[in-house]
Amino acid sequence: SQTIHQWPATLVQPVGSPLSLECTVEGTSNPNLYWYRQAAGRGLQLLFYSVGIGQISSEVPQNLSASRPQDRQFILSSKKLLLSDSGFYLCAWSGYTEAFFGQGTRLTVV
Amino acid sequence: AQSVTQLDSQVPVFEEAPVELRCNYSSSVSVYLFWYVQYPNQGLQLLLKYLSGSTLVESINGFEAEFNKSQTSFHLRKPSVHISDTAEYFCAVSASQGGSEKLVFGKGTKLTVNP
Known part of the structure; x- marks a missing residue:
């Protein structure tokens, strides 16, 4: 069966620091792989979408x-975090008929 | 491109009352439709989906949704809710052909079931 692993579960980072999820x-x-961000009151915002290696x-x-x-590896990064980058980040994969x-x-970000 | 509108951001109901969470979509091609549920601080779990065939689809925990092509809707219903149904619910759409297979989500509806 298909499983998806995402880490870490929680992260507190100072402004200006790098990020790697x-x-x-x-x-x-x-x-097909996705990164979504979920901020309060804004639902799920699609950040990145990849259909294959090196295709973003x-x-x-x-x-x-x-x-x-x-x-089967998808990495979300930032060189310098902003306060506005705070949120709940979700990784997902999908075919036509379902997403996990x-x-x-x-x-x-503090 | 597809888009999804969830008309209610929050829906409070009492336990054992019926509930309907509304979802409308727009697309120029045929679509697949989904409802996902998210419990606090967790990822999303698929609740039910419409791919083809019968327009009424059901989940194992008593929810159902009906695909209405003429009204471009896929509303989620449950005749009697439980406290444990308290969660955020997301409607999603993807193109079944001739378009992007990316899942597009609505902004979510927070269902709160009160005793």
């Missing part, structure tokens, strides 16, 4: 970047 998928090959689509301009160095989500990372 990792997500790995098991039980499927060549998945950015949905919104922001202080973040994503990379896919391996088929990681447990999320609660990022607080």
Whole structure:
């Protein structure tokens, strides 16, 4: 069965520090991978979308970047965090008929 | 491109009352439709989905949703809610063909079930 691992679960980082969130998928090959951010009252905002290794689509301009160095690995990064980067980050993978989500990372930038 | 509108950001109800969470979508192509549930500080879990066939789909915990193509809606209903149904619910859409398969989510509806 397919599983998705996302870590860490919680993270507190100072403004201006770098960020690296990792997500790995098991039980499927060549998945479509996503990073979403969830901020209070704003629902799920799609940040990045990847259909294959090295293929990243950015949905919104922001202080973040994503990379896919391996088929089942998706990394969300920032060189310098802003206060506005705080939120709940979710990794997901999908085919046409369903999406599976990681447990999320609660990022607080202080 | 697809879009989803969840008309209610918060829905408070009493235990054992019926509930309807509204979802409307827009798309120029055929779609798949989904409802996901999120409990506090957790990821999203699939509640139910419409891919094809019967327009009424059901989940194992008593929720159901009906695909209405003419009204472009996929409202979620439950005839009698429990305290444990308190969560945030997200409607989502993806193109079934001829468009992006990316899942597009609504802003969510917080369902609070009070005793």
